[in-house]
Amino acid sequence: MQPETPELPIDDDVAVSRQTVVPRELAGSRVDQAAATLFPGFSRVMLARWIEGGELTCDGRAVRPAARLRGGERLVLEAEREIREDWRSAQPVPFRVLYEDADLLVIEKPVGVVVHPGAGVPDGTLVNGLLAHRPALATLPRAGIVHRLDKDTSGLMLVAASEAARLDLIAALAARTVSRRYLAVVAGHVAGELLIDAAIGRDPDLRTRQQVRNDGKPARTRVSVRERYAAHTLIEAALETGRTHQIRVHLSHVGHPLVGDSRYRVPGRTPAPGTTRKLAPAVRAELDGLVANFPRQALHAWRLAFRHPRSGAECAFEAPLPDDMAALVAALARHAHAAGGPSA
Secondary structure (H helix, E strand, O other), rough: OOOOOOOOOOOOOEEEEEEOOHHHHHHOOOOHHHHHHHOOOOHHHHHHHHHHHOEEOOOOOOOOOOOOOOOEEEEEEEEEOOOOOOOOOOOOOOOOEEOOOOEEEEEEOOOOOOOEEOOEEEOHHHHHHHHOOOOHHHHHHHEEEEOOOOOOEEEEEEEEHHHHHHHHHHHHHOOOEEEEEEEEEOOOOOOOOOEEEEEEEEEOOOOOOOOEOOOOOOOEEEEEEEEEOOOOOEEEEEEEEOOOOOEEEEHHHOOEEEEOOOOOOOOOOOOOOOOOOOOOHHHHHHHHHHOOOOOOEEEEEEEEEEEEEOOOEEEHHHHHHHHOHHHHHHHHHHHHHHHOOOOO
């Protein structure tokens, strides 16, 4: 299996310059359809706009988006993107720096902070906060961001501080030599160690969701049990790939959605028989209320290990559970004790 490139946003440069030859297998395709395949990272709507404006040409001529291709034509894209997001402003955004040097930073992202500007979040992101903390990051693509966490996932992130380190860290992530471990609270009792090997792709009915699908990108997650409670499990997940929402999708797929994860909780699905304990009605009601009111997916990136790009030294960092997850785990442990003690 070839190592994959980490999933990141496209470059934020205003100028766009691309060209390619249409392969024979796309013969008969519409120009806008072929362009969407050959110029990934740009929406089909944006590409159609550039075609109509003559900024995307076919063999040096302007064409209609619906024009059909024979194969072998040269598509040339020379355009300017309309930038709505602010990747350059320094703004005060909270995060904790665990370590930094001339090549990299290790930071802890709090819950509620978006990593980079995007649709609906033009600024106020971790990128803007990084620029306030270290203005020189403005010289790097994406301010040195080499991987991401969801808005409501807390924990450790690695940020490049030099171009050489950025390229090295991207290669290390693609080669899977960066170890990323997460703690999560999931529904039901996880039986034991799991290797979830299931391809992930975008949900065609809802673009903000991912799903397990045969035509998706390869995705592997290793899961081990930390502690079982009355009706939930604290698990550790180790990523072998870096797909969008990978842990959330995979755990939901095997019937153990994350506590607080409304996006990937399966309505009406209950844990399999034998995966939870029988609880007194009052205890069950209190437990259900506790879990139902947890305001975000219970997921925390607790450990990050990698080889330093300059010195080659092995580096490892850990971040304890944030207060909200620590309180959740403590409450679940109390309920487990009331129900007869934690499971083995």
